[in-house]
Amino acid sequence: MPAHIQLAPPAMSETEYATACWEDDGGPPFEPSPAAHATQWRRVAAELSGRLPDIADRHDVIVTCEHGTRSGAPAAFYPTTGIIEIDTKLFAPLAPATLHPARFGDEERYPIAWGVLIHEAAHAAHTAWLPAPHLRPTAAHQAAEMLEESRAECAHLARRPADRRFLRATVATLVMADITAQTPADRWQAAFAAGLILARRDAGILDEDETEALEHTVRDILGPDLLNTLAAIWQAAHQTADTDGQAMWEHGRAWCEALGTDPTQPPPAPGNERRGALAAAIGKVTGQVTANEDAHAAAQQEARTTRANRAKAKAAQAERQRQATRTAEHVFTPGARPYAPAPLRGSGRLASPITGTRLPTSAEKAATAHLARGLRAAAYRERTEITSTSAVPPGRLNMRGALARQAQQAAGATPTAQPWIHTQRRPIPAPPLRVGIAVDVSRSMRSAAAPIASAAWILAKATALTDPDSRAATVAYEESLTAITAPGRTPHRVTEFDADGAGHSLGHAIDALTAGLELTRPGRGRLLVIASDGYYRRTEAAEATERLTTLTQTGCAVLWLAFAPEPCPLPHTTLLELEDPAKAATAIAKAATTALQAL
Known part of the structure; x- marks a missing residue:
């Protein structure tokens, strides 16, 4: 059986002996012209020797790479000469020119050869005993x-x-x-x-x-x-x-x-x-x-891929948040004109859909009051109850505990029963509301422009009436975005607009409302209301659906208002079909209450 540890290299061959004698007799050193691959293998051996001090904690051991080792084993360590020899076949099928052991991590490409080097380095570091020659x-x-x-x-x-x-x-x-x-x-x-x-x-x-x-x-x-x-x-x-x-x-x-x-x-x-x-x-x-190693490598690769995908998703989300912030700044800046987040496909010019304002009708005011009450009810939180026991009042006397305490006292034991029960109720303040309203003003919504304008004002005004800290904002969208009401500004008049636009930039409208109202931030009641028929291009629907998925995952409710028959709401939304927004305030309040209470 070949030994992995040999006290000295095998005896020289006749050719090696003759070469050594020639040099001893004064002849010039024999230096054959090395082939290109032989030069590369010497470089690889030198780089392996450079890595060896870290592995074996020894600086006096060198590595040689030969086509067939002198010991006959795949590798061997010679303690007396401090040499580790490795058969070049262990690096197959890699060519020597592609091997760079000096680079940390390059060993991953030839684990068998590197493992053999580690094995022999383990002998160099720990095999310090040498048996007597006769044994x-x-x-x-x-x-x-x-x-x-x-x-x-x-x-x-x-x-x-x-x-x-x-x-x-x-x-x-x-x-x-x-x-x-x-x-x-x-x-x-x-x-x-x-x-x-x-x-x-x-x-x-x-x-x-x-x-x-x-x-x-x-x-x-x-x-x-x-x-x-x-x-x-x-x-x-x-x-x-x-x-x-x-x-x-x-x-x-x-x-x-x-x-x-x-x-x-x-x-x-x-x-x-x-x-x-x-x-x-x-x-x-x-x-x-x-x-087992293949399964472990596959699991590690899957874990690396998962981490990479998470990092990419996190970076993409951060970039989207920055883009949403920029969009909100463009849209909600005071006096801002319509903002096109992408090149226009239609007329090539930006025109505001707003045609003017009017005073709300009595029916709209009544609907606003009704919706405000419904939103306050949705935001209401039950009081918390904290129950504690004590040996003395105040509180409600528990007779079982009182009898147990008397029995303990009669027995001469230290009384531990606490017969008085005190319940403390603490109110939980209702969280402020954040309501974003996205209004579709594309051509397909022309017949619903008036009821949508009424519904948008009712929602924005009712939100402002629920709590001083509540905020609402309204954005009209087609290819461009136009702010109807900015966050924190209460609309006193109904804003009217035409529905004559092209395209649907709902995704960017959601970005503007999300950044302007912080719809992804927990700790408050959050609601996004979309008024649209849902007839979008595939890419437009995909962009909007991606935003809606993120919103709903963070706990924001999404309500879809439709004023036309056979609407096509996007996923992750609650559909509410309406005919007259002034008469449908009850339905809006019910749907909004259900959505907010589900958070």
Whole structure:
């Protein structure tokens, strides 16, 4: 079995020896012309060496990247020379020119190679004990080396727990170098597989569901008692200090004795039992690890996407709020002319729909008073009751509590019963109202212009009558926006207007009213009233629906007034069909009350 830790590199080949002799004899240094990819691999190795002090906490170790390591393993660490060698195949299919290990985060593209580097760095940082040369060929030494694999990773995770996912990615690469499809499933090899895989589970690198298949296979071969004994040995090894070579040697001896193997002799020769069974079980382990890592990566990606979408939505909402504030400033500035939030599609000029004002009729005044009472009722909140008990008046006497107190006193105990019950009622002030009114003045509303003007005045005036802090505002919309009443200004006359516009900028009208009245701010009764037939273009309806969704999510009620048959109200609204607004004040009050009380 290839070892991941070698005291010194393997002996030089004949070519390497001849080159060294030539240089020793005074010949010029042999410098072959390196290929482009060889130069790149040297750069990659240098950048890996630059990252190593952070991983291994050592500055005297360098990394080499070779096409096939000298040890035969995917990677190896040489303690005597301070060299970590890594097979370039671990970076496949990436080309060396695209590898930049010096950049933090680049390792995410080659987790297996990076995990192997971390594994060897763990040996460089924590494998400080070196067995005596005469012990290396023995079974005890092989067992101690095998136990060192998980012990070093366990110690490394205590320093750098974030490296766990990279170590998990290397399980197949590191273990399959020791256990192949030709490895028999005898007792020694089964124990060896358990020491490599199940010990990593107890070290916190693998999960129980991932090692279940191998555990069943190994238990069938070794039996539960022997497996428990071996588990106790590797768990003790995990607690061994980095420099305690004697303890690791004793763990290796105990491992051999538990398996009935002479620790001073070479490991037992492989048998022929069920070749490939252990490799198949380990394959299931690595498959489950891969599945779990893929699921974890997908969950992380979904979480990142969710966070990104939330950030985008938050940024878009902030930008929309800024745009709404600018729209409100354009619309509600005193003396402002009609404002077009988008390029005009119609005549190309801005014209106010307002034709004049008139005094309200007696019917409209009566409707206003009726609606004001309804809005006050909708904003009313019941008084809160706070009940407390005491041993003395004031309050209402509870006879059961009084008898209990007398019994306590008669028994000579400290009386704890409190027979007096006091109820304190506190009124909750009715919240002020914020009512935004959006009036459609497009051509399709021409026949309803007069009743809409009457209804808008009734709503605005009734809101002002409910509470001194209540505010209302009215905006007429087509392609442009025109302020009928600004926030906080009580209309004394009915504003009349023509419905001869083109298009429907309801979304921008909602923005202006939302910013001007703070319709998204809690702590007050909020109501948006839209007077329209709802015959909009698809894009216009979509923009308005998006605003209405945001409003209703914040607790603002939306009432849709329709004065024409077969209206098309937008979602998230309460429809109220009217014929005569002066006679329908009761219906308006009822609908507004229902909407406000539902908050």
